[in-house]
Amino acid sequence: MRLELRRRATQGEPVGWGMGVHPVLQRVYAARGVLGPAQVEHRLKRLLSPHELGGMAAAVGLLAEAIRDDWSILIAGDYDCDGATGVAVAVRGLRMLGARKVDYVVPNRFIHGYGLTPALVASLQPTPQLLVTVDNGVASVAGVAAASERGIRVIVTDHHLPGEQLPACDAIVNPNLVGDPFPSKMLAGVGVMFYLLLGLRAKLREQGAFGQGEPDLSALLDLVALGTVADLVPLDFNNRVLVEAGLQRIRQGRACAGIHALIEVGKRSRATLCSSDLGFSVGPRLNAAGRLEDMRLGVECLLADDPAQARRHAERLDAINRERRELQASMVAEAELMVVGVASIEAVGVALYEASWHAGVVGLVASKLKERLHRPVIAFASASEDDVEHLRGSGRSIPGFHLRDALAMIDARHPGLIERFGGHAMAAGLSMKAANYPRFAAAFDEVAREMIEPEHLQAVLHTDGELPSGGFTLELARQLRDAGPWGQAFPEPLFDNVFECASWKVMGETHLRLQLRDPRDGALQEAVMFNAYHGQPPPQRMRAVYELGINDWQGRESARLLLRHMEPVAD
Known part of the structure; x- marks a missing residue:
């Protein structure tokens, strides 16, 4: 699916920060509605x-x-x-x-x-x-x-x-x-x-x-x-x-x-x-x-x-988590085969079920598929090895589609179809009889079509704009790291710049280590991108979305770009 890059707009003019706070960090804060130091005074007495x-x-x-x-x-x-x-x-x-x-x-x-x-x-x-x-x-x-x-x-x-x-x-x-x-x-x-x-x-x-x-x-x-x-x-x-x-x-x-x-x-x-x-x-x-x-x-x-x-x-x-990762990778691979072509055809609300899946991991499958398809996904598995007549599902949603409200709507329209459900806007779970799965899948898609505006099906990656020439410093990286806590609805800073790929090599089997040249001043930046190598070289000239991170190697820190997305750009 094509990814659209959008730069965040500031929500006002930064005021009162003082000389110690980097202008880039002030801009990042302002894009999150934080305009002055009082809004990041995270002291317990302000609870x-x-x-x-x-x-x-x-x-x-x-x-x-x-x-x-x-x-x-x-x-x-x-x-x-x-x-x-x-x-x-x-x-x-x-x-x-x-x-x-x-x-x-x-x-x-x-x-x-x-x-x-x-x-x-x-x-x-x-x-x-x-x-x-x-x-x-x-x-x-x-x-x-x-x-x-x-x-x-x-x-x-x-x-x-x-x-x-x-x-x-x-x-x-x-x-x-x-x-x-x-x-x-x-x-x-x-x-x-x-x-x-x-x-x-x-x-x-x-x-x-x-x-x-x-x-x-x-x-x-x-x-x-x-x-x-x-x-x-x-x-x-x-x-x-x-x-x-x-x-x-x-x-x-x-x-x-x-x-x-x-x-x-x-x-x-x-x-x-x-x-x-x-x-x-x-x-x-x-x-x-x-x-x-x-x-x-x-x-x-x-x-x-x-x-x-x-x-x-x-x-x-x-050890259990390593087992979980292996199981998740296998289930996600199966799910991807099941939805080949879905991004360009009919389903808007995607429901998936495989009898061999593990009920404890279906939420992670839904999360991965939601990211890939940019549409709400609910993945189902049998309730247990001894109970294949009932299913347990876990769903993940996209902005603009309240998943729990959608399940409530289905429950109201089709009484008895869902046995139990609950959750939030972005994540929810449910249980039902296996025989009801086809009816549920159709009802979920129907409700998704009604509730989701077409523009919300476009995958968007928001960034904080370009870093200025000479801005790729360890000092700024440290300020950004320590400025959070970053997380849901207060996202970690992401920047986008045009670079030339000076060199690259594969780490392990799927990761990339790159040297990127800033065409504005010729400076070289160390960069890595995980799970990005699929047999093709990176673009010679690219727009990259990245975090300005810190590489700590043998106790020595240096600034390093952690790439989240790259796409070719014309010369």
């Missing part, structure tokens, strides 16, 4: 107040009672990185605040399904007195009812969009409930849990529970940062404060043993760790456990205080 979250008073009141009366508290998480970090934050945080009987459960996607299901509730032994969900629960109407029948009190903490019916629980804390006053709707599940702990600490402070000193909940921010970045929630100002504080803890060597170990097995530098390292190295290793095995391994890694034990868990997670 939104937990008291603005709806449901907070009821939730912290019940938790304070549970701690006072020594109830057994069970945290019910999700099997992705957001859920795992949220569980770790909840367990660690509640123990810090005085709870003595805290345990957790994470559903196995192949046995219990997603969220707080009746099957998960039935498996709970012994019966807890209080159950607190993390990163799930707002759609668990039946699961909460099952818990209530067993006499379990339930607090739901979630960030997913609610359905028509809310669960009948004791309290719900979710910024995305209709009418919730919390100014930011972008918190990840782990962020909601962290806010609940902030509210609980304030409640316990009022009750005089802390004596000489109160717990420092900032010790949990490394976990909050990891879950927030890995869940791809938009990094609005409030989320950037949380992520930056967590990154600072990690860089200073104050992260939990599990995150330290995951950074080490991922061969990342703790001292210069950035949000992309969390998203592309640490997060996937944690996610792999929930995709292929049991996320309890991931949670145990994050709860470990002994470095040697954490390292053993991290090495096992690394």
Whole structure:
């Protein structure tokens, strides 16, 4: 598919930056609506107040009672990185605040399904007195009812969009409930849990529970940062404060043993760790456990205080992630064969199903195909080896198409076609009977055609324009690296320039190492591009889209271009 390059426009005039901030960085900030230094002062005291979250008073009141009366508290998480970090934050945080009987459960996607299901509730032994969900629960109407029948009190903490019916629980804390006053709707599940702990600490402070000193909940921010970045929630100002504080803890060597170990097995530098390292190295290793095995391994890694034990868990997670990558590559290759020609023919909403696929990896297949086709994709697999009559699907969307709303529309038009669904604008999941797949595929395409404007089917790569002659400096690269945290809705800077290819060679089998000449002054720039070699040489004269990165070789840093796209240009 042809890629259209568009340069971001600044959203105002930069003001008040001072001489130390490079003009290019000022331009980058202005293209993201950040016009002055106050908008990047990511200090914890600028966090939104937990008291603005709806449901907070009821939730912290019940938790304070549970701690006072020594109830057994069970945290019910999700099997992705957001859920795992949220569980770790909840367990660690509640123990810090005085709870003595805290345990957790994470559903196995192949046995219990997603969220707080009746099957998960039935498996709970012994019966807890209080159950607190993390990163799930707002759609668990039946699961909460099952818990209530067993006499379990339930607090739901979630960030997913609610359905028509809310669960009948004791309290719900979710910024995305209709009418919730919390100014930011972008918190990840782990962020909601962290806010609940902030509210609980304030409640316990009022009750005089802390004596000489109160717990420092900032010790949990490394976990909050990891879950927030890995869940791809938009990094609005409030989320950037949380992520930056967590990154600072990690860089200073104050992260939990599990995150330290995951950074080490991922061969990342703790001292210069950035949000992309969390998203592309640490997060996937944690996610792999929930995709292929049991996320309890991931949670145990994050709860470990002994470095040697954490390292053993991290090495096992690394091995599972390598298995996940191999499985994903095989499934993506099969999916690409299935959609040859789709980009130029009929399907707008693309549904794919292969009986041999692994249900834990279909979301990654959907993501890869969405990038290639630039249209929404939902990939399906059998629910399990023992249940081929039901399918589980995971979808990824494109800007301009709200995936969860699309599934709600299909559900309204075709009652009973979908058994369960939930998610966000850009990612969602569902389950249904295998016999219904053809009808669903047709309905999904129909809704996509109705909701997607033709211009949204054009793949677009936004850039921050050209770097000026002489601008390819290590100083600027360092400023750009440290200026984030970059992430969803606050994208890492990308630039585009015309270059001449002075030399190139293949690294491994598919990667390129290049020397690019700036035709304006003849300066040579080192560059790399991964998975770019397919038997053909790069263009002699090209427009390249790139990050201005840093190559750290044997302790010596130098500026290097990390190419994201290249296309030939005429002389």
